[in-house]
Amino acid sequence: MDDLLADFIAETREMLEASGGELVAWEADPTDRARLDTIFRFVHTVKGNCGFFDFPRLANLSHAAEDALADCRAGRRDPDQQLVTAVLAVIDRIAAMIDAIEANEPIDDGNDDDLIAMLDVSHETSETGGLEGVKEGSNPHLHAPASTLLASNDEANAPSRRADPAAQRTIRLPVELLDRVMSGVSDMVLARNDLAHRLRQAGTQPTIDGPFERLTTILSDVRDAITRMRMQRIETLFGALPRLVRDLSTELGKQVMVDMDGGDVELDREMIETIRDPITHLIRNAIDHGIEAPSARLGQGKREIGLLAIAARQSGNTISIVISDDGRGLDEERIAAKAVATGLVTAAERTAMTRERILNLIFEPGFSTAETVSNVSGRGVGLDVVRQNLEKVGGSIRVTSQPGEGTSFTLHIPLTLSIIAGLTVEVAGHRFAIPQSYVEEIVQASSKQLDFTRMGETALVTFRGNRVPCLMLGEVLGLPACEVAAREPTLVMLRLASGDLFALAVEGIHGHGDLVVKPLAPAVMKSGFYAGSTLLDDGQPVLLLDVANIAAGARLVSDTRARVLSALEDSAAKVAVQADRAMLFTDFAGRRSAVRLELVQRIETAPASAIDRSGARPRVVIDGMILPLVGLPESPLAQSRVRLLRLSDGACELLYAVREVEDAVELTEALHPVPEDPFAEAITLIAGQPVTLVDAHELFARHGEPPIAAERPRCTLPEGEWARTILSPLVSAAGYDIVAEGEAGPNTLGILFDDVYEVAEALGRPLPQQVIRLRDQPDAPAGSGTIYRYDRESLLAALAAARKGVAA
Amino acid sequence: MIGELLVVARIAGRACALSALDVKSVIEIGTVTPIPRAPVWIAGITALRSQALTVIDCRRAIGLPESEWPTDHRAIVVAEGGHSYALLVDAIDDITTGASEAGQVPGGFGPEWSRIATGMVETMAGPALLVDLGALLAGPDAIRQEIEAVV
Structure with missing residues (x-):
């Protein structure tokens, strides 16, 4: 009942707002038939709706007004100014009553006879002659009752509104201002x-x-x-939805109840406009395809009335909106069949796909499962357009569904459009900005290390064992290529909202910061490469790249991606069983040495002046962190800049000064231990040349120290609610940062359930180097290597040991 | 047009007039950042205080072929549809008042010029072509698209 009432109020409010202008226009010209019709429809709807509720005053008022207006429409009387005044007074009083109903105040037993009489009085006067009526209408005496009545009504309602503790003092301002x-x-x-x-x-x-x-x-x-x-409350968008749902469900012969939550979440005004259409579309879909007809629902033991829930939540800088129905759910088989039929995926690929991935095929261009196009949903706009529109503003959409239980769409959208965190990159002397939200990581390496290859026209790089498509920004924008950059590009790894990862090769990173984004002229927008412009702090204008569009233009999204990605997952497994790799370099003593690649975080370049030799050990400040430095020669440096390998054992970091960085190599030859040199783990042959492998253990034992702003060790958790709510606080408290599976680095500790671990092991899937295995049973055979999941002591001990294990 | 203030500039050697009401200011044009892949008639963007202006090369925007024109070191700043543009012209001549209504000349102005011109207007500084700002900023492709749409 409460929901129905809320609908009624929302609908009446909406009509009041909409008819506000009509009323004024009608007052100016009472003979305007179109306006009269609009107002008649309003009072008629109010009257009709009142029937469901026990609001006799509302019903009487609207009934009287409807009668009077019906007479006008039928030509039985002329709408004169008096009538207009009376009707306006009635409408104003309806508005006041709606306020009272919404505030949960009982409508006082006031009398509306005065207003009703006014409608009638004018009826009688109009019979004596329209002209006279007009005259009398312009008589201030007749206006007075209406205004005084309204005033008294206002007084009655005003205290209750003011007493509302939640009410904030607000003013209305023109948007332009x-x-x-x-x-x-x-x-x-x-x-x-x-x-x-x-x-x-x-x-x-x-x-x-x-x-x-x-x-x-x-x-x-x-x-x-x-x-x-x-910001505007998302309510302004939600406000119109009950009506939409009501109309659609009536049209389709379905019964749908709408439940809205989180209307107080605030969102950029423009963003609200951007998501209006996508949300409307999703609601149409839900009612048309999702929720079944009442009889079908009863047959399945569901409630006759379908439920459509729309909820908005804010988390950090994004808003998530979930639209869920309790309808029949998405049909995995039908979607898959359709996808195969339209050539989106092959039958073989289909069998390898998870249910979730199949369901998300509905967002692919050219996909629509509805066999019959009804006039409600099939309007030529597919879900691909919905996704496109959301991605345009940096948002994303996912769908989950349980057969027979319902479907829910989750939209993630950024809070605002106008100020974003961004990265400035440089290519061929031009600077461009990239929204930070897309940037996953920045990689600087030689093209050999990245295993840069060209497959036809498409460039691929290997990133963390995955083959990732790579776009040359210079090529994309038709800029002249630069030799040096081609050999040693800086790759910005970009993660699209759809989950696709690709690399954008640029010549350098210029900086990052908050960017105030301004719109571009339409002719520039049309080129499809830019999303806006911004000024850097030196006043230089810079264009903001439209990452989603560029990726789409290079066809890095959608079906092609699905194939490349699945292929990559296989190759990732192969890469994992590769031989150990090491970074080859020449140190300042002129020795060719190597250090295990897992230890190398980055290659830094620091000016020689940044090296502080005043302490017992030399130190360098990099990224605001003070790090110990080894490998320097005794004599002063000849070069002005020095290359530094940034080594990390997970907890401690140190920098290793080198004369020259050569390349990453595989350690394929045998390792010969060198007992006489404590800093050498072994000597091995690389391409026929002897190379000293640095003993990281000794190095860190002597020189390693946690950087001042130490990075916390990272840890991945098993999937599921238990891990998220119960395990994760414990792990966090033990000093770990919890990261998603995809972000796990080489030193990331993995916590897995033993059964998952065994399966993964049996299948030869890549496993984290450090693993804590959990079991469900308190008891286990001795030496099983697993920990009971509620054995806090052992768990903490294992976590601490894992930290030390990395550090040692 | 009579009595109305006009900014007279030289575009591709021809005298053109813009209504002074459309012109927000005349600025010294600083560094222009080119926009790769944008239409040729968009020279780039430039900063005016904290605002980014789209710089339009009027000669190319009319649809004239590329050739050497002198370019004034000043540019005319106009606003259209909420965006601000800086117009590159050969020279900014004068601000003057119109002495006639915009009229046609026998034989027309030629297809490129006709698209962007409202008509000829007599000014105190001699006759000039009155520029339709919207048409100018739509660029030379606009007419092609219209033709394609008709075909």
């Missing part, structure tokens, strides 16, 4: 950035830096507030 303030603040941010740039160039100036810092803080506060001003 908001935009002006917004862009003013954006300009201020840019001016501040420019100033910051100049101040940096001028060096430290304590008298200026202090106030400047304060300005920065204030500005960022103001910007936050302004960003919030642009």
